[in-house]
Amino acid sequence: MGSSLSCCSSEKVDQGYSGTAGGGNHPWRIFTYKELHAATNGFSEDNKLGEGGFGSVFWGKTTDGLQIAVKKLKAMNSKAEMEFAVEVEVLGRVRHKNLLGLRGYCVGTDQRLIVYDYMPNLSLLSHLHGQFAPDVHLDWKRRMKIVLGSAEGLLYLHHEVTPHIIHRDIKASNVLLDSDFEPLVADFGFAKLIPEGVSHMTTRVKGTLGYLAPEYAMWGKVSESCDVYSFGILLLEVVTGRKPIEKLPGGVKRTITEWAEPLILKGRFRDLADPKLRGNFDENQLKMTINVAALCVQNEPEKRPNMKEVVGLLKGQDRPTMMGTRMESIKYKDELMVMDQNSDNDDDDQDGIDDDNDESRHHDDSGAYGVFGAMEAPKMRDPYKRFGNARGINAKLT
Known part of the structure; x- marks a missing residue:
């Protein structure tokens, strides 16, 4: 400016x-x-x-x-x-x-x-993993509305605005929800404006581990396809209710793709659905969404769809080129996994990373809460009671 x-x-x-x-x-x-x-x-x-x-x-x-x-x-x-x-x-x-x-x-x-x-309903993260998760305000219909709206916002950034914009930090805390649970993608502090005719750029790594495309996390290669990868992880997160990286007994950390891939290969799509939905979901939509996610998180950028294709698939206008596709789980380098703190405390949000000026990467939670995301429940008072907002969550469900 x-x-x-x-x-x-x-x-x-x-x-x-x-x-x-x-x-x-x-x-x-x-x-x-x-x-x-x-x-x-x-x-x-x-x-x-x-x-x-x-x-x-x-x-x-x-x-x-x-x-x-x-x-x-x-x-x-x-x-x-x-x-x-x-x-x-x-x-x-x-x-x-x-x-x-x-x-x-x-x-x-x-x-x-x-x-x-x-935004009276705060962030997607606060409903999936934060203080509102136990209340299950996100039924299947709302989840599908959120993923489609988020995809259409990204389509606009990648294909309709000039110059094109790469967000670089697509994650649950950066998807805000209005009074009608309409999603708004937020927090453009890491965004890159891409000149016409440029396919990709090499830049410092900024974003949130678990959502980062492999070519970006490892080598700083950024393109619209990096946002597509992050969106694929977000799709899995919305459908399954699991975090992008979770901590297992013994301190081992596992990505959501490592958990989901065996179930996809076995065709156990119902087992991928968030248990909080209690089986109340459209099974055909579930399969379609999982397959779109699998296409988005392919290791090679050229194998991923663009956001126009993703929106078409989510709307049912197109069919995935590979149904039941293999989800190629990536392994982040050990030094990156060590920095991830999101599953050390289940109430915490995912932490950001920033490869600031040399080959050393250091912890940076500057993007941790997005614009206004989930606070730890004990630290966050009910905003609807505090601010007397009649358009809040409870009002919308009655």
Whole structure:
């Protein structure tokens, strides 16, 4: 965004209307720090929705009654500055009903804040593995709605916006859910804009272990196909209710593809379904979704479908080229697996990694909670009780 990021202060800044957020018609604008401070009750701990290496996210309410989520960056180093600039740049470009767009931002001498619409049903992760998982709000129909909407958001990024955008951090905590459980793909801090005619790039590894395509995790080769791989892992996660990486007795860690592959080869599709569904799912849709996931997580990028093909398959417009395909489970290098902390505590979210400047990779949970994802249940108060949101989960189910 460069010089267009005007400084925020206690003085009123002219409203910079120049786009629409997500798929809506509302404009984004420059907020003052004073506005956001008031909206979040002084960035009160009671208003905190989530926290990660990037900083914290707070619930707020503007003077005109709009509920917002304010992402307040913690560190103002060059890395954080770049991720902030990238996210604002990308969010200002995207206009799709399944992408969380920009509501506004604020920039000061030592402050960087991004403003989004508040999503009353929080993240997909909070329903699969977090504080709402025991309540099983995600029935089969909602799960299929979530995966299709997420796929359509990615299709837009890869094929419809110019330049094309690679998200690079597709995961459950970065799929937010509105009051109708409509999915919105969020958190574009790691996104890459791909110039026309460029098939792939070599870059530093950023993202979340368990979702990373092998060519990206090992060699930093990034393309739209990396997002396809991550989406395939997400498909498996939604259908099975399992984490991308889980810890077994004895401390051994197993990827979701290692667990699923033997069942797929034996045709035991029903055994792949999340037990919390209690058998209430469409078996044909289950088989179709698993086969699409298997195509997406092929080791070689050229064997994976693109997102146009994935959407067609999920809609039933096309048929997979290989039904009952073999899911080629990958093995991450030991040094990468050591960094993964997500299954050491079942309430924790997946941790991010960042190959920042040389061959050593270090732990980085800057993407751990996405925009506002699952907090550990004991640390997270019920947002619907706290904020009196009549559109919350319980209201939708009655």
